[in-house]
Amino acid sequence: xxxxxxxxxxxxxxxxxxxxxxxxxxxxxxTQPYKGARDFYPEDKRIQKYMFGVMRRVAEKFGYxxxxxxxxxxxxxxxxxxxxxIVNEQTYTFEDRGERKVAIRPEMTPTVSRMVAARRQExxxxxxxxxxxxxxxxxxxxxGRLRExxxxxxxxxxxxxxxxxxxxxxLADTIMQTFGAKRDTYIIRLNxxxxxxxxxxxxxxxxxxxxxxxxxxxxxxxxxxxxxxxAQLDATLSPSQxxxxxxxxxxxxxxxxxxxHLPGELQSHESVVQLTSLMKLLDDSLISNVxxxxxxxxxxxxxxxxxxxxxxxxxxxxxxMFGGGRYDGLVGLFGVDPVPTVGFGMGDVTLQNFLExxxxxxxxKPETELYVALLGDVYESAQRVIHDLREMGINVxxxxxxRKPDKLIKNALKKNVRYMLxxxxxxxxxxxxxxxxxxxxxxxxxxLQRIVSVIKxxxxx
Amino acid sequence: xxxxxxxxxxxxxxxxxxxxxxxxxxxxxxTQPYKGARDFYPEDKRIQKYMFGVMRRVAEKFGYxxxxxxxxxxxxxxxxxxxxxIVNEQTYTFEDRGERKVAIRPEMTPTVSRMVAARRQExxxxxxxxxxxxxxxxxxxxxGRLRExxxxxxxxxxxxxxxxxxxxxxLADTIMQTFGAKRDTYIIRLNxxxxxxxxxxxxxxxxxxxxxxxxxxxxxxxxxxxxxxxAQLDATLSPSQxxxxxxxxxxxxxxxxxxxHLPGELQSHESVVQLTSLMKLLDDSLISNVxxxxxxxxxxxxxxxxxxxxxxxxxxxxxxMFGGGRYDGLVGLFGVDPVPTVGFGMGDVTLQNFLExxxxxxxxKPETELYVALLGDVYESAQRVIHDLREMGINVxxxxxxRKPDKLIKNALKKNVRYMLxxxxxxxxxxxxxxxxxxxxxxxxxxLQRIVSVIKxxxxx
Numbered sequence: 058x059x060x061x062x063x064x065x066x067x068x069x070x071x072x073x074x075x076x077x078x079x080x081x082x083x084x085x086x087x088t089q090p091y092k093g094a095r096d097f098y099p100e101d102k103r104i105q106k107y108m109f110g111v112m113r114r115v116a117e118k119f120g121y122x123x124x125x126x127x128x129x130x131x132x133x134x135x136x137x138x139x140x141x142x143i144v145n146e147q148t149y150t151f152e153d154r155g156e157r158k159v160a161i162r163p164e165m166t167p168t169v170s171r172m173v174a175a176r177r178q179e180x181x182x183x184x185x186x187x188x189x190x191x192x193x194x195x196x197x198x199x200x201g202r203l204r205e206x207x208x209x210x211x212x213x214x215x216x217x218x219x220x221x222x223x224x225x226x227x228l229a230d231t232i233m234q235t236f237g238a239k240r241d242t243y244i245i246r247l248n249x250x251x252x253x254x255x256x257x258x259x260x261x262x263x264x265x266x267x268x269x270x271x272x273x274x275x276x277x278x279x280x281x282x283x284x285x286x287x288a289q290l291d292a293t294l295s296p297s298q299x300x301x302x303x304x305x306x307x308x309x310x311x312x313x314x315x316x317x318h319l320p321g322e323l324q325s326h327e328s329v330v331q332l333t334s335l336m337k338l339l340d341d342s343l344i345s346n347v348x349x350x351x352x353x354x355x356x357x358x359x360x361x362x363x364x365x366x367x368x369x370x371x372x373x374x375x376x377x378m379f380g381g382g383r384y385d386g387l388v389g390l391f392g393v394d395p396v397p398t399v400g401f402g403m404g405d406v407t408l409q410n411f412l413e414x415x416x417x418x419x420x421x422k423p424e425t426e427l428y429v430a431l432l433g434d435v436y437e438s439a440q441r442v443i444h445d446l447r448e449m450g451i452n453v454x455x456x457x458x459x460r461k462p463d464k465l466i467k468n469a470l471k472k473n474v475r476y477m478l479x480x481x482x483x484x485x486x487x488x489x490x491x492x493x494x495x496x497x498x499x500x501x502x503x504x505l506q507r508i509v510s511v512i513k514x515x516x517x518x
Numbered sequence: 519x520x521x522x523x524x525x526x527x528x529x530x531x532x533x534x535x536x537x538x539x540x541x542x543x544x545x546x547x548x549t550q551p552y553k554g555a556r557d558f559y560p561e562d563k564r565i566q567k568y569m570f571g572v573m574r575r576v577a578e579k580f581g582y583x584x585x586x587x588x589x590x591x592x593x594x595x596x597x598x599x600x601x602x603x604i605v606n607e608q609t610y611t612f613e614d615r616g617e618r619k620v621a622i623r624p625e626m627t628p629t630v631s632r633m634v635a636a637r638r639q640e641x642x643x644x645x646x647x648x649x650x651x652x653x654x655x656x657x658x659x660x661x662g663r664l665r666e667x668x669x670x671x672x673x674x675x676x677x678x679x680x681x682x683x684x685x686x687x688x689l690a691d692t693i694m695q696t697f698g699a700k701r702d703t704y705i706i707r708l709n710x711x712x713x714x715x716x717x718x719x720x721x722x723x724x725x726x727x728x729x730x731x732x733x734x735x736x737x738x739x740x741x742x743x744x745x746x747x748x749a750q751l752d753a754t755l756s757p758s759q760x761x762x763x764x765x766x767x768x769x770x771x772x773x774x775x776x777x778x779h780l781p782g783e784l785q786s787h788e789s790v791v792q793l794t795s796l797m798k799l800l801d802d803s804l805i806s807n808v809x810x811x812x813x814x815x816x817x818x819x820x821x822x823x824x825x826x827x828x829x830x831x832x833x834x835x836x837x838x839m840f841g842g843g844r845y846d847g848l849v850g851l852f853g854v855d856p857v858p859t860v861g862f863g864m865g866d867v868t869l870q871n872f873l874e875x876x877x878x879x880x881x882x883k884p885e886t887e888l889y890v891a892l893l894g895d896v897y898e899s900a901q902r903v904i905h906d907l908r909e910m911g912i913n914v915x916x917x918x919x920x921r922k923p924d925k926l927i928k929n930a931l932k933k934n935v936r937y938m939l940x941x942x943x944x945x946x947x948x949x950x951x952x953x954x955x956x957x958x959x960x961x962x963x964x965x966l967q968r969i970v971s972v973i974k975x976x977x978x979x
Contacts, residue, residue: 087852092616098637099647102585124559390546
C-alpha cells in the first residue's frame with residue numbers, strides 16, 4: 058500500500074518542515090487543532106463511541122446495514138456544470154492537483170443517492186442503509202456550531218407508503234429512548250410538503266413566487282419577532298390578498314396545531330389522510346410526543362412529502378435537534394429510475410448537547426481495566442502472566458517504569474483505572490497476586506483466575 | 519447544531535444544483551466516487567468493521583485508548599513557515615475561505631504529537647493511544663495504491679527503553695495472530711537508526727552527504743536491479759573509498775543477516791546491545807519470525823532509534839505491509855519537553871490485501887438476522903411482535919411490500935439473511951410463527967422466545 062510504503066518520504070518532509078520551523082524561526086508549532094474542529098482525547102472519544110454505539114445498535118435492530126464513502130466527492134455532486142456555480146458558500150471546495158474540482162462532503166444524502174443509483178438494478182429493495190460520516194461546513198464557529206460534525210444518516214429506499222416514515226421515526230425515537238430521554242424532553246414535529254403546496258397554491262391561491270417566499274418566511278417564523286414577521290408577510294402579499302381574506306386565512310392556518318383543525322377544504326387532501334394515518338401508527342407505537350406543525354419546512358425544495366423534526370424542549374436548549382423526511386427525487390437524477398426514499402440525519406454535536414443538558418450521559422469506564430505495576434527487574438519473567446491476563450480477556454496496561462508505589466497508584470488513578478496489580482518476584486513465585494481496588498482502596502491476594510472474574514464482574518456491572 | 523439547522527439551505531443548493539444539471543444539460547450525474555477513493559457498500563463495510571474490530575480489541579487488550587482528531591489540519595503542521603514550502607507534493611492542501619492554509623492529513627503522527635504536546639504536563643505517562651484515522655494522499659491510483667486509506671496508529675509516549683518497542687511489536691504481532699496469520703506468512707524486520715549512523719559515520723567513515731545518499735539508496739535496494747544498485751553505489755563513493763576497502767566493507771555489511779555477524783567494531787555499540795535484547799524479548803514472547811535487516815531504513819530522517827517493518831512473505835504480495843519505530847523528537851517541536859515515543863501505522867488496504875491473499879477473511883454474517891415478511895394487512899397488528907423481537911435483541915428487517923412469498927424469499931436470500939419469518943393474521947392469533955431457515959431450506963413453527971434463541975445460537979456459532 059502506497060500510503061505505507063511512501064511514508065519515509067513524507068516523514069522526511071514532515072520532520073524537515075517541523076525542524077526548519079523550529080530551528081530557523083525558533084518558533085514553536087501551535088498545538089491547536091484547525092479552527093472550529095475538535096480533537097478527541099480518549100475521554101472525549103469514549104463519549105462519541107458510546108453515542109455511536111447506541112446509534113449502530115438501534116439502526117441494526119431495525120435491519121439497517123452500515124455503508125461508507127469517501128469524504129471527498131466530485132464537486133459536480135453539489136454544483137451545476139453550467140458554469141454558474143451554485144454550490145453552497147459553506148461547502149469546502151478546492152481543485153486537486155489533477156485540476157479536478159473536489160468538495161469535502163457537507164451532507165451524506167447526495168452520496169448515498171449516488172451509491173444507490175450506481176447499483177439501481179442489483180439492489181434488493183427495500184434497501185436499508187445507515188452511516189455515521191464526518192461532515193464539514195465552513196462557518197463561524199460558536200457554541201453548538203462547529204465546522205465539522207459526525208452525523209448518523211439512516212435511509213430506506215424503495216418504500217412508497219408511510220410505513221417508511223413510521224419505521225424511521227420509531228427508529229429515531231428508539232435511539233432517544235435508548236439514551237434514556239424522557240418523552241417530555243423532546244417533541245417530534247410532523248408536516249407535509251404536499252400539504253403546504255396544497256395550502257398555498259390550491260387553498261390560498263398564491264402565485265408560485267409568493268408561495269416560495271412564504272415558505273422561506275414561515276421557516277424562520279419562530280426565530281423572528283412577531284412585528285418583523287408581520288411586516289414581511291404584508292410585503293409578500295398583494296393589497297388585494299390582504300383585503301380579500303387571504304391573509305386572514307393564512308394567519309389562521311399558521312395557528313393550527315392539529316390536523317383535525319385544518320380548514321375543511323384541506324381535510325380531505327391525501328397528505329392530511331397520510332399525516333393522520335402516520336400519527337395513528339406512531340400513537341400505536343406508544344410514541345405520544347408527536348405533534349403536527351404546519352410551520353415545519355425543513356429544506357422544502359428538497360423534500361417531496363412528509364417531513365419531521367425532533368425538538369429539544371429544554372428551555373435552555375429549545376431547538377431543532379435533527380430531522381428528515383421523504384425525498385423521492387434524488388436517485389433519479391443519476392439517470393436511473395427514481396426510488397422512493399425516506400431518511401434522517403442526527404448530528405453528534407447536537408445530540409451530545411442534548412444528553413449533557415438533560416444529564417443523560419452515563420459515567421463511562423476507561424477501556425483499560427487493570428493497571429499492572431512491575432516491582433523490580435521482572436519485565437521478562439512477568440510476560441507470561443501479562444499475556445495470560447490478556448488472553449483471558451482483560452485490558453491490561455503495564456507500567457515498567459520502576460517508580461515508587463505511590464507514584465504508580467497516582468498514575469493509575471489519573472487514568473481512572475479501577476484495579477491495580479503489583480507484580481514482583483514473590484508474586485511470580487507464589488502465583489498469588491495482590492489486587493488493589495482503587496475505588497474502595499482495599500486490596501486482597503488472589504489467583505489470576507479470580508482476578509479475571511472480579512474484573513469481569515465489574516465490567517458487566 | 520448549525521450543520522443540522524442550516525440543512526435546508528444546503529438541501530436547496532444541492533437539489534437546485536442537481537436539478538439544473540439534469541434539466542439544462544439533460545446529462546446524468548456520474549455515480550462514480552472520487553478517483554482513487556472507495557465506496558463501502560454494506561458488504562465492504564462489513565469487512566472493514568471486522569478488521570477495525572480486531573485492531574481495537576487487541577489495542578485495548580494492551581491498555582491503549584482510542585483518540586481522534588479533525589481530518590483537516592493547519593498546513594503549518596506539515597510545512598515550514600519560511601515561505602519555502604516543503605510540504606510533500608502528495609499532500610492535499612488548499613486555502614479555506616478565511617485564507618487559512620489547510621491540509622487533509624496524510625499521516626496521523628504529526629497530529630498525535632500535537633495532541634500530546636498540548637497536554638504535555640497533565641497527561642499520565644506512559645500515554646498509550648490508538649486511532650484509526652482516514653488519511654489522504656494525492657497519487658496515481660493503482661492496485662493496492664489508493665488516494666485514501668484508513669490506518670491504525672498505535673503510539674506509546676513516555677517510555678525510553680526497549681520495553682516500548684517490545685510491547686508494540688507484540689501488539690502488532692497479536693493483531694496478525696488474531697487474524698489467523700501463520701508465522702511463515704509474514705516476517706518482522708528490525709533495524710536501528712543509531713546502528714546505521716554508527717556504521718556509516720564511525721565504521722565506514724563516510725561524509726554526512728554520502729551517508730544520506732546511501733541511506734536513500736539502500737532504502738530502494740530491494741526494488742532495484744543489482745547492476746543499477748552497483749552503479750549508483752559506485753557513483754556515491756569516491757575513488758579512494760572504492761580502493762581503500764570502504765566499498766567492500768559496505769558490501770559485506772549489507773550481507774549481514776544476523777546482529778552476531780556484524781563487524782567486531784559495531785558489536786559493542788549500544789544499538790546492537792538493544793537490538794539483541796529486543797530480539798531476545800520477542801523470542802521469549804514466542805515471536806519467532808523476527809529478523810535483523812540492516813537494509814531497513816523506513817523514513818530514516820524521522821526515526822531516532824529502532825525501526826521495524828512487517829513484510830508479507832507471499833510470493834505474489836512480497837512487500838512491506840506496515841511498520842513503525844521510535845521517534846523521540848516530534849513532541850518537543852511544539853515547544854514543550856520532548857517525550858520518548860514509539861509508534862506504528864497499519865493501513866487497511868494493505869491489510870485487506872494480505873488477508874485476501876492468505877485466505878484469512880472469514881465469511882461475515884450480515885447485521886440483519888431475521889427477515890420478517892408481512893402477509894396481508896397486518897402492518898399495525900404486527901408491530902408488537904416486531905417490537906418484542908427487537909427488544910429481545912434480534913436485528914429485524916420488515917418487508918411490508920405485500921409481494922408474493924417467492925419474491926420475498928428471493929429478496930431475503932439476496933440480502934444473505936439466514937432466517938425468515940412470515941407474519942399474517944393466523945400467526946398473530948396463535949402466537950406460533952413459522953421460522954424459515956433459508957440455509958437448510960426447512961421451516962418450523964415456534965413461539966417467539968424459541969425463535970429468538972435459535973437466532974442467538976446461530977449468532978454465537
